[in-house]
Amino acid sequence: MHRARTLYDKLVDRHTVRKLDEQDQQVVLYVDRTVLNEYTSPQAFTALRLASRSVWRPRAALGVVDHVNPTVVGRITMPGDAARQTAYFAENCRDFGIEIFDMTHAMQGIEHVVMPEIGLVLPGMVIAAGDSHTTTYGAFGALGFGIGTSDIEHYLATQTLIYKRLASMRVTLEGHLPPGVRSKDVVMALIEKIGASGATGYAIEFQGAGIRALSIEARMTLCNMAVECGARGALIAPDEKVIDYLAQTPRAPKGELWRLATESWTSLQTDQDAVFDREVVLAAGEIAPMVTWGTSPDQAVKITECVPDPRLQPDPVRRQAIERALAYMDLRPGQPVDSIEIQAAFIGSCTNARIEDLRDAARILEGRQIAPGVKAIVVPGSMSVRRQAEAEGLDRIFTLAGFEWRQSGCSMCLAMNDDVLARAERCASSTNRNFEDRQGAGGRTHLMSPAMVAASAVAGRLADVRQIAGER
């Protein structure tokens, strides 16, 4: 009998080389592609070298330097440890026959920005990579998920992973987003609603009219950040928008292969009567611009709300978590979040540094100045995004407003390079993690959309983009 299957089931089934146990929960999963970076891959290559093993399918991997490189314009040198890491990365890619975009390559950028923009992420693929935000690729109907270094080694040597099937969760976005609300706000609202481990053990599929209406880049933001509620896979069934997007990319299939591919992609849908293990519904009309106040991505509120009061939290563990976060963030219970003053603003990261993000932020900044005392930088998601933005004159808008215009990399998303918050400095950030010390030891991060970062930089405090820019 035909069993109704979810899109996730179909992708796993199509890539199952062999089932490993009775209940069919663990499989040898064929993986179509990976992207490698300089900091999670070295020990995997060393292990291959020690065991005299080769890479199974070198052309199914791409190396990108993104985490440790400086982003100041004209970069040429790096401190010793970063230089050693990138040199070893280049050596590994060369010795194992893997293409690399190194620091000075014209196509360099953040791995999850580069892969989709050159057309290496295709519907129906399974892509595993040594970075948790590989979930981004779900925007194309590809199953992307993060793996550790041992699994990078396993993938490189065997083109497979030992994979445990996840439970399925459907997140339906009903209705349409009000003016001034972006996909970043949707995913932050979802994480706030279900918690930082709300989707642990699940693969999410996003459905609904609100999702269909989103651009591909906005969908990437959504799928990217789904990992912050624990999802290890975040899918959106491919539609015409995906096909139109891919048609513009240099490495998507061409000619007859393109015709075959697009024909096959139309079957990548969840069956009508498939049952999900969990259902979550979000009403688009109720979502507002979001900001985090704490040190976990689920500690978020609408910009019009206040910092929560731990005394109102009955559960002692949660109460302590709030107290600890407020102490670290130096915030008072009940304080309106739009009164929180900032000293730094950062637009960047694989969540929100694509061309649409930069256009959106530039629109807010056009004809405006950032507040005195705020240090603001824009780090485009890739060098291609940077060139495109310059062609559109966005760099001028940013620099006139008082932002620094940088080259590409992860930069202050995790602060492994020299872009670091000082202790107690407070930053409005378009990134994905507000963990303690993430952007610099003792630094304080408030997550939000790039447009909200722009509005906050202008106001010198966390600010509602709808007020600053008159969006309604």
Added chain:
Amino acid sequence: MPLAASNIDTDVIMPKQFLKGIDRSGLDRGLFYHLRFDEQGRPRPEFILNRPQWRDAAFLIAGANFGCGSSREHAVWGLMQYGIRAIVAESFAGIFFDNCARNGLLAIELGEPDVRRLQERAGLPEDNVLIIDLDSQTISGRDLEIGFKIEAIRKNALLKGLDAVGQTLELSDEISAFERKHLRDNPWLDAN
């Protein structure tokens, strides 16, 4: 040793300044660095890892969603280099959980009441000897015995210390055959 907070992320377990190596060495120093050491690099006496009664602890009893965030396997390497052999928690983040399995670090998921009981017990230095027996899948201490579940494949790998890559490579022919068919059915996958 108990570490009760929820959502302890891998940035906290292993901060970024310890990720710049190309090997696995020196990560015991980085473990929980900002919780263990102050701005001048002096040990914070109140943090549990610095308290003499817990210095040799081999088991960590954590809260929910332990190991969330970044995929960095350095977090697991650091825990193991420090001497942690097993972690008990209400839940683990997926990538971290897999990273534990790949390195032979036993990760045990238990319900909240059991985790709280173990945390309380682990917090009593005079009475916190626990024995974790993987074979019989039990955690025991004075007047206390808690069973736990583990998938047969993971248990077997932990007990025998198998080389996962080597094992999968024994399936090379099967993988090759699958790959040929997969690329024939989806020829555009080979196009880039």
